[in-house]
Amino acid sequence: MERLLEAVMARAGHVGRISDLQRLSGGANMESWAFACGGGRFVLRRAPSAEWIAARPLGMDGEAELIRQAHAAGVRAPEVVAELVPSDGLGIGFVMGCLPGTADPEVALSSPPQLASDLATAMAGIHALAPDKLTFLPKLDPAQGVEGLARQFEEAGGDRPAIALGLAWLRSNLPPPAPPVVVHGDFRIGNLMVHEGRLSGVLDWELAHLGDGHEDLAYGCMTVWRFGRLDRQGFGLTDVDTLARAYQDAGGEPFDPARFRFWLVYRTVWWALGCLSMGQSWRSGTDRSLERVVVARRCAEQELDLLLLLEYEAPEAERQRPVPSTSQPARESKGEPEAAEILTAVSEWLAATVKDKLSGRERWELAVAQNALGIVRRELAGRADPADKALAEDILAGRQSLRTEGLLATLRARTLSTLSADMPKYPALGPARALWSQA
Structure with a gap:
C-alpha cells in the first residue's frame, strides 16, 4: 500500500516515502488511513467497496469537490490534495491534508x-x-x-x-x-x-x-x-x-x-x-x-x-400508566457452564491475554468484539x-x-x-x- 500511495502523492506534487501508515479507528462507513509523506501529514479516505459506493447518492468525486469549495469559501475543512483513479490500485477515494487536533x-x-x-x-x-x-x-x-x-x-x-x-x-x-x-x-x-x-x-x-x-x-x-x-x-x-x-x-x-x-x-x-x-x-x-x-x-x-x-x-x-415488567427471574447455574458463562470466559480471556498485545485499530476492534459477546450474553439472559x-x-x-x-x-x-x-x-x-x- 505504501508504494501505491507514493505514486499518488508524487502525482500531487508531494514526493517522498510513505511512513507511519495506520488505519484510524472509528468511522461507521468509510476507511481512513493516516500517513506521513515529504514532511507533511495526510489522510487517505476511501470506500470499503465499490458495491457500497455505488449505492450512495453522492459519489466520492462529488464529496471531494464539495470539500474543495467549502475550503475555498473559508469553511474549516480539509484540503483535498489528490483523488484516486482506477490505475492507482487503491480503490475509490481521495487524499486530504491532516488537520491539527482530534475528533475525540x-x-x-x-x-x-x-x-x-x-x-x-x-x-x-x-x-x-x-x-x-x-x-x-x-x-x-x-x-x-x-x-x-x-x-x-x-x-x-x-x-x-x-x-x-x-x-x-x-x-x-x-x-x-x-x-x-x-x-x-x-x-x-x-x-x-x-x-x-x-x-x-x-x-x-x-x-x-x-x-x-x-x-x-x-x-x-x-x-x-x-x-x-x-x-x-x-x-x-x-x-x-x-x-x-x-x-x-x-x-x-x-x-x-x-x-x-x-x-x-x-x-x-x-x-x-x-x-x-x-x-x-x-x-x-x-x-x-x-x-x-x-x-x-x-x-x-x-x-x-x-x-x-x-x-x-x-x-x-397514558404517560402515568405503570410500565409492565419484562424481567425474568435469575437462574443459578450449578452444573455445566451455560452459554452465557462461556461467552463471559471468552471475553475475560481476550482482555487478559490479547488486549495488551494490540494497539490502534486492532485494539478498538477487540473492544467491538467484546461488546458483541456481551450483547449475545445478555440476550441469552432475556431480551424482549x-x-x-x-x-x-x-x-x-x-x-x-x-x-x-x-x-x-x-x-x-x-x-x-x-x-x-x-x-x-x-x-x-x-x-x-x-x-x-x-x-
Whole structure:
C-alpha cells in the first residue's frame, strides 16, 4: 500500500516515502488511513467497496469537490490534495491534508464555550455555499424523505413499532417548504476536529445534500451524538437557544422550533434505520466487518429516544400508566457452564491475554468484539423481542396511536428490555428507566 500511495502523492506534487501508515479507528462507513509523506501529514479516505459506493447518492468525486469549495469559501475543512483513479490500485477515494487536533468526543465536550460558537459559524458557512455551484448534490425534500424512510422501514422488515410511531408522526407534521441550502448531513461531535479548544475542521462530508439547514442543527443535538451530556442539548456543549443565536449571528437563518423538532425526529428515525441497514450490509456480504453487526444493535438507542421525543403527545393517563415488567427471574447455574458463562470466559480471556498485545485499530476492534459477546450474553439472559409487525402496521395505518390504552407503556417496557441487552451503557437508558418507573 505504501508504494501505491507514493505514486499518488508524487502525482500531487508531494514526493517522498510513505511512513507511519495506520488505519484510524472509528468511522461507521468509510476507511481512513493516516500517513506521513515529504514532511507533511495526510489522510487517505476511501470506500470499503465499490458495491457500497455505488449505492450512495453522492459519489466520492462529488464529496471531494464539495470539500474543495467549502475550503475555498473559508469553511474549516480539509484540503483535498489528490483523488484516486482506477490505475492507482487503491480503490475509490481521495487524499486530504491532516488537520491539527482530534475528533475525540471527550476532548470536544470538555472544550471552552467558544467551541459552540465555532460550530455555529461553520454550519452557517456551509449553509451559505452556493447551491448553483454544487448541482451534483442530491436533494432532500421532507415529504419525499419521509416516504423514503418508510420504504427503508419495509425493506428492514417493517416490524419495529417505535420506528413506525416516528414515521406516523413525521407524516402528520411535515414542515412547509424551505429555501434549499447545502446541508453537511453528518455535522456532529465526533466528526469535528478540535485543536486547543477550537474547531480546526469539519470531517465526513459523505452525506451532504441540498435541503433544510435546520437538519444540521437538529442532527448534532440528537442524544446519541451528545455522548452523555444529557443536560446540554446543543451539541453537548450548550443549550439549543444559545446555539441557535450563535448560528443566526454568524449569518444563519432565523431559528424555527417546529422545523427543528421535525428534523430531530426525522434524523432519529433515519439513524434507527441506518443501524438496521448495517446488519443488512453484513448479511449481503457488502461489508462483513464485525462492526456492522454490532452497530445494527444500536437501533434500540434510537427507539428509546423516539419514545422520549414523542411521549409528551400521549394523554396524561397514558404517560402515568405503570410500565409492565419484562424481567425474568435469575437462574443459578450449578452444573455445566451455560452459554452465557462461556461467552463471559471468552471475553475475560481476550482482555487478559490479547488486549495488551494490540494497539490502534486492532485494539478498538477487540473492544467491538467484546461488546458483541456481551450483547449475545445478555440476550441469552432475556431480551424482549422488539419486532411486532402487526402492531407496526396498525400504527402506520392510524389504527393505534399514543392515545391507545396501554400502547405507550408496552413500548416503554419493550424498549427498556431490548436496550438493556443491546447497549446497556447508553447514557439515556438510566434516566429513562428512572423517569418511567415513577409513572
